[in-house]
Amino acid sequence: MLICLSFSSRFNWSELIPLRLWGRTLGLQTENSQFLLEGMPFRIFGGSMHYFRVPREYWEDRMLKMKACGLNTLTTYVPWNLHEQERGKFDFSRNLDLEAFLSLAAKNGLWVILRPGPYICSEWDLGGLPSWLLQDPEMQLRTTYKGFTEAVDAYFDHLMPVVVPLQASAIHYPLCPQYKKGGPIIAVQVENEYGSYAKDPNYMTYVKMALLNRGIVELLMTSDNKNGLSSGLVEGALATVNFQKLEPGLLKYLDTVQRDQPKMVMEYWTGWFDNWGGPHYVFDADEMVNTVASVLKLGASINLYMFHGGTNFGFMNGALAADEYKSDVTSYDYDAVLTEAGDYTSKFFKLRQLFSMIIGQPLPLPPMIESKASYGAILLHQYISLWDVLPSLLQPIKSEVPINMENLHLNESGGQSYGYVLYETVIFGGGHLHTRDHVRDRAQVFVNTMYVGELDYNTVELSLPEGQGFRQLRLLVENRGRVNYGLALNEQRKGLIGDVFLNKTPLRNFKIYSLEMKPGFMKSLRHVAGWSAVPDYFVGPAFFRGKLWIEHQPQDTFLKLQGWEKGVVFVNGQNLGRYWKIGPQETLYLPGPWLWKGNNEIVIFEERTAGRIIQSVDIPYLGRTQYVD
Numbered sequence: 001m002l003i004c005l006s007f008s009s010r011f012n013w014s015e016l017i018p019l020r021l022w023g024r025t026l027g028l029q030t031e032n033s034q035f036l037l038e039g040m041p042f043r044i045f046g047g048s049m050h051y052f053r054v055p056r057e058y059w060e061d062r063m064l065k066m067k068a069c070g071l072n073t074l075t076t077y078v079p080w081n082l083h084e085q086e087r088g089k090f091d092f093s094r095n096l097d098l099e100a101f102l103s104l105a106a107k108n109g110l111w112v113i114l115r116p117g118p119y120i121c122s123e124w125d126l127g128g129l130p131s132w133l134l135q136d137p138e139m140q141l142r143t144t145y146k147g148f149t150e151a152v153d154a155y156f157d158h159l160m161p162v163v164v165p166l167q168a169s170a171i172h173y174p175l176c177p178q179y180k181k182g183g184p185i186i187a188v189q190v191e192n193e194y195g196s197y198a199k200d201p202n203y204m205t206y207v208k209m210a211l212l213n214r215g216i217v218e219l220l221m222t223s224d225n226k227n228g229l230s231s232g233l234v235e236g237a238l239a240t241v242n243f244q245k246l247e248p249g250l251l252k253y254l255d256t257v258q259r260d261q262p263k264m265v266m267e268y269w270t271g272w273f274d275n276w277g278g279p280h281y282v283f284d285a286d287e288m289v290n291t292v293a294s295v296l297k298l299g300a301s302i303n304l305y306m307f308h309g310g311t312n313f314g315f316m317n318g319a320l321a322a323d324e325y326k327s328d329v330t331s332y333d334y335d336a337v338l339t340e341a342g343d344y345t346s347k348f349f350k351l352r353q354l355f356s357m358i359i360g361q362p363l364p365l366p367p368m369i370e371s372k373a374s375y376g377a378i379l380l381h382q383y384i385s386l387w388d389v390l391p392s393l394l395q396p397i398k399s400e401v402p403i404n405m406e407n408l409h410l411n412e413s414g415g416q417s418y419g420y421v422l423y424e425t426v427i428f429g430g431g432h433l434h435t436r437d438h439v440r441d442r443a444q445v446f447v448n449t450m451y452v453g454e455l456d457y458n459t460v461e462l463s464l465p466e467g468q469g470f471r472q473l474r475l476l477v478e479n480r481g482r483v484n485y486g487l488a489l490n491e492q493r494k495g496l497i498g499d500v501f502l503n504k505t506p507l508r509n510f511k512i513y514s515l516e517m518k519p520g521f522m523k524s525l526r527h528v529a530g531w532s533a534v535p536d537y538f539v540g541p542a543f544f545r546g547k548l549w550i551e552h553q554p555q556d557t558f559l560k561l562q563g564w565e566k567g568v569v570f571v572n573g574q575n576l577g578r579y580w581k582i583g584p585q586e587t588l589y590l591p592g593p594w595l596w597k598g599n600n601e602i603v604i605f606e607e608r609t610a611g612r613i614i615q616s617v618d619i620p621y622l623g624r625t626q627y628v629d
Contacts, residue, residue: 018106018168018184027169028111028186028219030238035262035301037111037186043296044264045355046073046113047307050122051101052082053332054310054342056094057593059101061367062308062342063108068366069337069348070355073186074105075113075266075303077120079128080155082316086414087132087151090158102166106184113221113266113303114163115189118152118207123273123318123328126482126492127192131417134406134493141489142191143200152210160214167218187219189266190237195228197487204234223266226250229257242267242305244283244628246291251298265295267305270347271335272628275319275326276480279626280584282335289350296358304351308342309334311589314575315418315568318484325441325457327480329585330577331622340589340620341556343369370592373555375616378602380546381534383610386422386476386515387449388530389543393521396424396511402438402496403512405479410514420515421495423475430464431503433473438498441480444541444607448472451539451608464502473507475500476515476541476607519573522603540567540606547599548616554595558587558620561604563611570603572596584623590616 026038035042047066054062066074078098084090092098105112119142120128133139136147166183191207208220220237226247233239239258243250243265251263270288272281295302309332312318319327333340337347344366356363390396397408402423406415433445435455443455445462448471453462455475464473479494499506515521525543534544548571559569561579569576569588572595576588602614 018109018111018182027167027217030219030262032260033262033299044073044111044113044301044303045071046075046301046303047071047337048075048267048303048305049308050076050310051098052079052096053312054308055591055593056097056100058342058591059104060108061370062338063105063110064364064367065338065342065344065348066307067109068364069307069352070359070363071110071304071307073111073113073303075115075305076101077122077124077128077192078114078116078159079120079122079124080118081125081128081130081417083159084130084155085417086411087130088154092162099162099166102163102184106166110184111168111186112166112184113187113189114185115192115223116159116163116211117192118155120192121485123312123332124484125316125318125418126489127318127484129489131406131482131492131494132414134490135415139490140199142194142197142203144202144206149206152207156210156214160211160216164215167216169217185218187221188216189221189223190234191222193224193228193232193242193485194222195224195230195232196485198228198231199487204232208234208237221264221266226253229253233257238262238264240264240266242269244269244291246294251295251300263298263300265300265302268292268295268302270304270306270337271309271333273332273334274329274584274623276329276580277582278326278584280335280623281628282625283628285345285347285350288347289354292351293354296354304337306332306334306336308338309336309340311340311577313577315479315481315578317481317577319481321483321486321488325483327441330579330588331585331620333620333622341370341372341591371555372618373557373592373616374618375548375550375557377613377615378546378548379613380544380602380604380610382531382546383534383538383542383544384528384530384532385449386541386543389525389528390422390513392528392530393524394513394515396513399510399512400508402498402500402507402510404440404493404497405495406493408512408514416495416514416516418479419517420479421477422513422515423477423496424511424513425473425507425509426470427464427473427502427507428470430466432461433464434461434501434504436460436498436501438496438500439475439477440494440497442478444476446472446474446476473502478607517568517570517575517605522570522573525603526601534610534612538610540608540610542606542610544604544606544610546602548595548602549599550595550597552597554592554597556592557590557595557616557618559590560587560615560617560621561611562586562615564604564606564614565609567604567606570605572600586621586623587617589620
């Protein structure tokens, strides 16, 4: 049950929305222990939603649901590794159109707290840092190491011109005279949870100045958990705190690091993320809402992380490496206020009731939810073995020694970021294969085309069968996602990161094939010769394809891959992400805007055991649930 808390004052912010404050000059300020917006007392009721995890066509729907819940502020990270996938090539188009996203927030009456990194954590590959940074063997991420700061400077030189004109106080920025009316950005975060990393005492000042020198004029903030608060501070930025359980005195602890400042919870964790092989975590709705009420009763501002989680489409999921390596699942449902597909949960309606009590005025009606479709069974009627694809589509890189993914001479020397790498060499006889823990993260081992076993962090050796003459040894290595949090960021190179030994002798003379599965590769795959009917039983690695026919306007659906083992699904060229039979996630979210009326092409890369059909269902299944402790 929701605890009944009385609030001494109501907040009518109907006039404090971006489009009604043209010509403003003050933006968000702090005075004593409260926020002021254009000189008026203001509380931040925020929610996190990441434009890169939500199809562009649904951005506005999610924003309208924020408003209907009673929120006044949207927070978003900015993923460097999507905006600069190859060094020096910047992309702010389509689903990465940050300017359009921020302008849409303003149109819908939402202020914005921007969290541009460069590191964002967020259960996102390498915490949003581009993997090409790791080509430098001496790289020190999140420090003032020259190779890192030069790359950040080049990135910020392209990012800041996009966001500076959209600041609430942009009228003060003389280099943008065409933007006299300002924008929705009221605060900008300096880096992210640096107190939990804290390898360089000069780094936070560097990031702060990198923002200020490029025209950021809004209130600066930092964000840390309690243990990292004192180490994550930087002069001139408001410290905020992250948590899920409100420990006694936690908010007062902020007073020990900064005096007479408003208190803000930058990340109140509304749920939690999932790892492959674990449960689907959920967080009790009543406990969540009671904690939010308690935070607000103490006079603090709050941001719900996440309000809407979305999806780790493609290969972009992150990973943990505490006691052992654990990669995150494709879904970023997070048991958040809205589901992965944007539907309401009980948390939404409980929060809406709470916020409406505090605001003391009617909230907008919640938008209608989009209906979901169940398109039934989809037959995957054709396949082509990976071994048959190699000579047609892929040119190998020849190297005496193994080369890690990031240092492959590809993409104009930018290396490979995601997906798989196939290492192929010739052996004579069999024996004892040992990786010395050089596989990142998981390798299927084949002699010619015969499957022998798997190697990973826990299994570092295999016995290879004896055989006549020379044979091909093949290691298909998957990058399952780079660690996004903790002290091991500099060690996130993928593929084979060192020698592999057969009978204590290091293997040499490799052919290395890059399987990043970019759109160009998937398009070429469609026309390659060798596709044939799927036999009654077949094992991968192989590509399978089929068609989904849609008669009417496409709707969201979920793909269930029962009978398949592990791989990746592409629909009309869009990479939906990974599936794995170990769970917990059993369905992949397929947004309606990515489907067409008529024929839709589905391609599955299956590593091992393939089914014949997949099911399109109208209800997701994210696995066996377990409550967050």
